[in-house]
């Protein structure tokens with residue numbers, strides 16, 4: 001598997017918000033501006049056939065209407081599956097009502113987009129990939145998911161946005177490499193992990209590689225100045241080959 005950490009920043013960071021691409025065709029989270037950013041980086045948007053959404057905060061799904069409208073304007077009927085939390089379609093319709101009234105149905109009728117909403121733990125096979133969703137804890141946002149993606153005996157885990165909870169350990173234990181929320185420069189809170197949580201995880205699982213994401217600039221700075229041997233602080237579009 002080839003995994004690109006396209007975005008590893010928080011909302012306030014100059015880095016793109018947390019978003020990843022697997023093998024050029026699975027997109028994980030759709031933060032504001034990601035579609036144009038992917039195009040600028042040279043990705044072929046037509047190849048994206050599967051999207052995983054971790055949770056319904058704007059920096060994880062607000063570019064979905066623009067992805068859909070882009071397909072509509074380009075007469076692109078490539079099938080695309082969006083695996084997303086329960087309630088996604090309702091919120092998308094609301095976004096369309098605000099920004100592009102009357103267009104949701106028109107866009108859905110002229111494209112080939114399938115939404116697969118899920119509430120809890122689930123396992124979905126998409127082509128050669130086995131995708132497991134896991135409930136994580138992200139403040140008041142429910143449900144919030146992490147994912148583990150398996151292919152050819154290799155696995156990559158994504159925490160989504162989460163506090164340090166037992167499910168994070170499970171994701172790390174079941175993945176060769178894990179991309180984890182490290183928003184904060186020291187301790188975590190009820191919504192996000194911090195550098196000290198990630199340090200604890202790296203010490204606990206020394207044979208595993210961890211990639212930090214969703215970083216405020218202060219968290220990135222602390223981690224760069226205090227390196228941990230099995231922790232990667234990714235630059236733009238950092239590539240991992242598993």
Ligand SMILES: [Zn+2]
Nearest residue numbers: 055057138161
């Ligand atoms: Zn969030």
